[in-house]
Every structure is written in C-alpha cells, then in structure tokens.
Amino acid sequence: MTIEAVIFDVGNVLIEWQPERYYDPKIGADRRAAMFAEVDLHGMNDVVDRGADFRDTIYAWAKKYPRWQEEIRLWHDDWLEMAKPEIPHSVRLLDALNAKGVTTFALTNFGIGTWAIATPVYGFLNSFSHAYVSGHMGVTKPDARIYEMVEEHSGIAPGKLLFTDDRAENIAAAAARGWHTHLFEGPQGWADTLVSHRLLTPDEAR
Template structure:
C-alpha cells in the first residue's frame, strides 16, 4: 500500500497549544493552578471544538465562576496568545509535502470561531487540500464518527491515510479503523517517518 494522503492534527503538531503557559505568564503559576483545579477549562474548550459558540461558551462559563470571570474571558479575548507559536519544522514539512504533490488534509479539534481567527494568523492553515475541523463536523476526536466522516468525504481507503497527532487516544482511534498512524512527539520524528514512507527525501524533510 502507498500513502495517498497525509493527515495532520494541528494543536501541538503545527501550532503549540499550551493554555497553561499563557496563564502562568499572565496571572502566575499558583493562581493558574487554583483556577484550573476549580474550573474545567479544557472541558469548556471541548464544547467550542464541538461547534459551540466561541464567545458565548466562554463568557457563559465566566459568569458561572465570577471569582475567575476576567481570567476565563482571556481564553476568548486573548486566544491567539494561547495558540502560539507555530512549529516551524512541522510547517516546512506541510509545505514540502504539498510541493511534492502529496494530498494533505487536516483533522483537528478546533472551534468554528477559533478557526476563523487562526487561518488569517497562520496562512498555512489555508493550504490543506481538505480541512476537517471538528467544530464544523459537530464531533471531536477520538470519537470514531469523525474518522468515518473523513473516510466518507475523501474516498481514500483507511490504509492509504497516514495520520499524525500528539494524543495517543486519537492515534489509537484512527489505527482501529485501519489508518496508518504516527504519534507526534516532535517534528524530527515526523520528518523521519515521512522519509521512511518515501513521501519526502531527507533534504526535503529538513
């Protein structure tokens, strides 16, 4: 079998996603720890990734925790500072695959509103042959439905898809459907895998 399409996750693969780091800088480590212990901020973000209104979801959460209102609203008001920076080597790999004529898709847990903000800020997000964005799909990884939706839309056999993601549960769900997978733990390992698959030369993957 040959790889017919390469599928990228985005958060922590192409763009760093470490909200805790932002809050550590802005409010300090101890206050950040206290807030994250009290408020399920990642669960709040999951609602956005499933298609919830970006501002409404976060501001509603902020009203439920008035002692953290200003800090929770930062998730919306300063979102681009949470989703930063880009990972340059990964971005180069995306560009190299496209230059080679390899079909490149995204499969990402991303909100509708956050995607609208991210694409102008990170133009490479607009270069995918097929962007699969959970907010528009109404389902998030690792739900098997999202992988089935990709298969039905792109018409590429599961065994011809090569998918990278930084979360083991997302990789496992894809592998269970027969996708080829790579657990992302840094761009060099991903580059090596693309070379091993014959998709890029060592020089192209540098």
C-alpha cells in the first residue's frame, strides 16, 4: 500500500532530548542522580506535554522541593539548552521528503510553551504539512486517542501512514492501529526504512 504521509516524532528523532545530560555539568552527576531519584521530573514534563502552562507547572513543582528549587526551575529558565542539538541526518531526511512533495507530519509530546520556544530556533519544525503537538491536543502518546486524532484530522487511512518514534510503547500503539512504523535508534535506520518504502532514493537519504 502506498504511503501517503510520513510522521516524525521530534524528541530524540530530530532534536536530542537528554535532560540528565544537561544537568550533569551543572550540578554534578551524583547530585543529578539524587534529584531525579527524589523528584519525578519526567512526570512534571508530562504535565506540560498535556497542555499545562510551562512556567507555572515547573515553578509550582520546584516550590514543592525546596532542596532542588533552583535546579528544577532551570527546566523552564534554561530549557533550550536541554533541547539540543538537532540531529542533522534526520533533518536532512525531512528536508528531502519535503523537497519531493511527500506529505510530512510531526506527532510529538511537546508542551504549548516549549513548542513556542523551539519553533523559532529550529526552523525545520515549521516545515511539516501539519504538526500534531500533544500540548495543543490535550493528550499524549501512547494514548490511542492521539493517533485517532491524527487519522481524523488528516483523513489518511492508518495503513497509509509511516511513523517513526524513539519509544517502543509509542510505536506499539501506532502499530496497533495499523500504521507502518519504525523504532528510531538512529537516523541511518530511518533512512533505510524510507528507501525501502521507495519514498527516497539512497542518494536522497544520505
């Protein structure tokens, strides 16, 4: 069946997202490990990804943990330093698909506020035919509803969608709906998948 749209996750597919790596040089690996063990920072981020106000959520979370208040606030105040760098080969693949007229979507767990920060800096995030951003949708992957919303909005049948994501549970949820999927473990594997679906030639996928 012909693929009608290619769907990219963003974090760790197009942009590296490793908050632990950000904190290590800031506060030291041992303190970082202690903070992440005591504070559910990824759970905090999930709240933002579901549509909560970015600053208010982070600052409220920080207030609950006086020992770590300054460090937690960095999640907001220095967020752009966490969400870096871009993954150049993945960006080239997106550009190559767009250049060939292939419909491309983003489907990403991203907050309203963080998306507003990222899009002026990473211009390629504005190149999708449509960006499905969880904060605006009020639901996050791997909830089945977010995939259903993509199908409803795009009007494209599940079997004509090709999706990559770095999290196995997100891929499994999409596959359960009949989407073609690729578990992202690096851009070369994704490039090979795009070639195998005849969406790009080997030269275009370099």
